[in-house]
Amino acid sequence: MSFQTGGSFRGSAKDLFSPAQIQHLMRVEFDRAQRYNYPLVLLVLGVDRLAQLQDLYGADVKDEIQGGVAGVLRGTTRASDSLGYLVDDRMVVLVPHTPDRGAEVLARRVLEAVRNLRFECDGRVTRVTVSIGGAYNNRKGELSFATMLEVAEEGLRVAREGGGNRYVHSDLYDFFERKRAKDAARVPAPLPAAPVQIPDTALDALGQRIREMFGLGEGDQDLLARIQREVVASALREVQEQVRRALPDEAREQSERIELLERRIAKLSESLGMTEAELQRVLAQRSVDGGVASVYKNVQGLSASAAQAELKKTLMSKIFEANVELRRQIDAAPDARS
Amino acid sequence: MPALQPPAKPQGVLYLGIDLGTSRTSVSASNGVRETVASYVGYPKDVVSRKLLQKDVLFGDEALEKRLSLDFYRPLGHGVIKSGENSEKNLKAAADLVGEIVRRARPRADELVYAVIGAPAQAQIHSKKAILDAAREHVHSAMLCSEPFSVAYGLDMLDDTLVIDIGAGTTDFCRMHGTMPEDSDQVTNTFAGDYVDEQLAKLVREKYPEAQFTIQMIKQIKEKHSSVSDKMLPIVVNLPVKGKPTPFDITEQVRAACRSIVPPMVDALTELIANFDPEFQDRLKSRVLLGGGGSMIKGLDVELERQMHERLGAGKVVRVEEPIYGGANGALKIAHDMPAEFWEKLR
Numbered sequence: 001m002s003f004q005t006g007g008s009f010r011g012s013a014k015d016l017f018s019p020a021q022i023q024h025l026m027r028v029e030f031d032r033a034q035r036y037n038y039p040l041v042l043l044v045l046g047v048d049r050l051a052q053l054q055d056l057y058g059a060d061v062k063d064e065i066q067g068g069v070a071g072v073l074r075g076t077t078r079a080s081d082s083l084g085y086l087v088d089d090r091m092v093v094l095v096p097h098t099p100d101r102g103a104e105v106l107a108r109r110v111l112e113a114v115r116n117l118r119f120e121c122d123g124r125v126t127r128v129t130v131s132i133g134g135a136y137n138n139r140k141g142e143l144s145f146a147t148m149l150e151v152a153e154e155g156l157r158v159a160r161e162g163g164g165n166r167y168v169h170s171d172l173y174d175f176f177e178r179k180r181a182k183d184a185a186r187v188p189a190p191l192p193a194a195p196v197q198i199p200d201t202a203l204d205a206l207g208q209r210i211r212e213m214f215g216l217g218e219g220d221q222d223l224l225a226r227i228q229r230e231v232v233a234s235a236l237r238e239v240q241e242q243v244r245r246a247l248p249d250e251a252r253e254q255s256e257r258i259e260l261l262e263r264r265i266a267k268l269s270e271s272l273g274m275t276e277a278e279l280q281r282v283l284a285q286r287s288v289d290g291g292v293a294s295v296y297k298n299v300q301g302l303s304a305s306a307a308q309a310e311l312k313k314t315l316m317s318k319i320f321e322a323n324v325e326l327r328r329q330i331d332a333a334p335d336a337r338s
Numbered sequence: 339m340p341a342l343q344p345p346a347k348p349q350g351v352l353y354l355g356i357d358l359g360t361s362r363t364s365v366s367a368s369n370g371v372r373e374t375v376a377s378y379v380g381y382p383k384d385v386v387s388r389k390l391l392q393k394d395v396l397f398g399d400e401a402l403e404k405r406l407s408l409d410f411y412r413p414l415g416h417g418v419i420k421s422g423e424n425s426e427k428n429l430k431a432a433a434d435l436v437g438e439i440v441r442r443a444r445p446r447a448d449e450l451v452y453a454v455i456g457a458p459a460q461a462q463i464h465s466k467k468a469i470l471d472a473a474r475e476h477v478h479s480a481m482l483c484s485e486p487f488s489v490a491y492g493l494d495m496l497d498d499t500l501v502i503d504i505g506a507g508t509t510d511f512c513r514m515h516g517t518m519p520e521d522s523d524q525v526t527n528t529f530a531g532d533y534v535d536e537q538l539a540k541l542v543r544e545k546y547p548e549a550q551f552t553i554q555m556i557k558q559i560k561e562k563h564s565s566v567s568d569k570m571l572p573i574v575v576n577l578p579v580k581g582k583p584t585p586f587d588i589t590e591q592v593r594a595a596c597r598s599i600v601p602p603m604v605d606a607l608t609e610l611i612a613n614f615d616p617e618f619q620d621r622l623k624s625r626v627l628l629g630g631g632g633s634m635i636k637g638l639d640v641e642l643e644r645q646m647h648e649r650l651g652a653g654k655v656v657r658v659e660e661p662i663y664g665g666a667n668g669a670l671k672i673a674h675d676m677p678a679e680f681w682e683k684l685r
Contacts, residue, residue, distance in 0.1 A: 291449070293369055294368045301677040319676070
């Protein structure tokens with residue numbers, strides 16, 4: 001079974017950034033956009049009913065269709081936009097310096113171009129559509145990258161459930177931001193306190209101190225024990241409360257450190273990629289020698305003004321004739337080596 | 339081997355003069371490039387050495403240096419591609435060597451490459467076929483030419499000249515008398531650079547049996563110190579004895595080894611002069627042109643003159659200014675002077 005893409009858009013999904021790469025790029029670009037206050041658009045898209053098409057036409061179809069869509073994305077976006085694919089066959093387009101109206105124009109252009117793609121399978125023509133979910137960063141209030149991605153994915157879900165071949169911007173930023181904040185605040189409850197073993201010496205010291213403070217005598221053992229229990233319980237509660245308060249702060253600190261490290265990794269990956277590309281370019285230039293041009297554009301031959309021109313002319317003829325004769329002898333005895 | 343296809347739209351013609359020698363292969367090109375490489379070719383012995391060397395084939399001194407990791411070839415012997423055992427491998431090594439020397443001439447992809455290759459004066463047809471087979475893969479058209487003739491042509495010494503081209507494997511003699519030299523005008527013998535190496539090794543071994551050396555070491559010593567002069571500075575070299583570097587004075591051995599090729603040279607000169615027109619013999623004696631790597635032996639021109647005076651009554655020997663490139667320069671000049679239709683017909 002052969003499956004061929006028609007139309008002017010051809011490509012390969014493998015040309016796009018991998019999920020890990022695009023995640024890094026998106027985070028870096030998002031942080032930059034927030035810091036320098038420029039508009040950013042995120043589009044998440046998926047081919048409608050791709051699984052059914054794969055069942056119908058075979059495994060190669062998926063790659064061919066995704067390649068075609070990747071070609072469309074390459075053809076309709078700018079070189080500065082980032083294209084990648086996420087898990088579950090979704091693709092993502094990150095479009096910096098573009099307002100929401102521009103995103104709608106881009107999305108409609110992609111929808112139309114994909115509709116015009118023509119896939120031929122065993123003589124039958126098949127067409128596909130895509131669904132697109134979009135999100136922007138041009139809103140007031142706090143916005144995290146995770147929320148932006150969730151909004152775009154929600155848009156894709158709604159577009160697919162609406163029948164596909166459409167673009168949806170769900171505008172559910174506040175909902176996802178609150179949900180995210182709630183999730184972040186939902187720190188794991190402190191583990192049940194293990195039975196606390198307080199050393200006898202500490203208890204003795206505590207008892208002594210209580211006796212001194214309250215002026216208790218030898219006959220007040222029950223009261224002393226009750227006060228001791230209360231003091232210990234109160235101290236443990238306070239410690240647990242401190243631990244509970246410290247955990248979110250620690251989690252936030254760790255999260256920030258992770259983000260910082262991810263940004264550094266993305267930056268290093270980018271410069272590593274550029275360095276490798278440059279090295280490849282230099283290596284390629286080394287191995288492919290352009291050569292040095294000859295000073296002659298045509299066959300020269302002997303100049304009439306050359307010294308002993310006639311003699312040299314005769315010599316050239318003789319050398320030529322000797323070589324012709326040599327070829328003749330070689331042709332006549334092709335096994336001349338043996 | 340497949341012949342090299344010409345470029346779709348040739349933008350120029352690169353002429354090459356190639357001296358395919360037993361010891362060194364040199365090229366002079368019409369783009370100004372001149373290169374020489376020792377005629378050694380090596381292929382990595384196994385995957386490990388291939389990975390270590392990062393190359394599929396090595397040439398020249400690099401091949402010599404890494405020869406323990408290589409299947410090592412010196413594909414030319416006595417001026418021609420070696421036949422007999424390993425003949426196929428020698429042919430491939432020679433083809434790769436020609437390819438390398440052409441590559442070092444740095445031709446552009448859009449140029450036609452026409453080459454004149456110097457071959458020994460009396461090379462047999464199978465040797466010439468092997469050289470042409472080696473060349474056709476890398477150039478668009480190739481012609482062979484007698485090596486000593488190309489040396490003379492390069493210097494415009496076409497009349498009444500005796501050319502001596504001392505290579506590693508052979509010494510070629512050619513009588514130039516204003517026309518294309520015929521077989522009777524040319525003599526080749528094997529008293530050349532390799533012979534001097536063998537003699538020197540033998541003499542050193544006889545004098546200092548405890549000294550350890552290889553023929554490569556002897557060759558390097560010869561290239562540095564070779565001389566036939568009566569008065570020369572002492573040649574003291576360090577050779578290992580049971581692993582310890584030990585100084586040896588080999589002055590006499592170097593002189594004797596280098597002198598060993600002079601009598602056969604005078605024999606060949608005598609042969610070529612004696613059967614030439616008696617009226618012009620004196621002119622031949624007074625124009626002996628000494629070329630090739632062997633001409634760099636110090637005092638050789640003077641010694642030749644001395645022995646010519648003794649045996650022939652007269653003699654005047656002139657050295658070629660550029661021994662390494664003399665043959666290649668002459669071949670380049672022939673390539674340049676060759677008419678277009680000749681090149682076309684041999685493509």
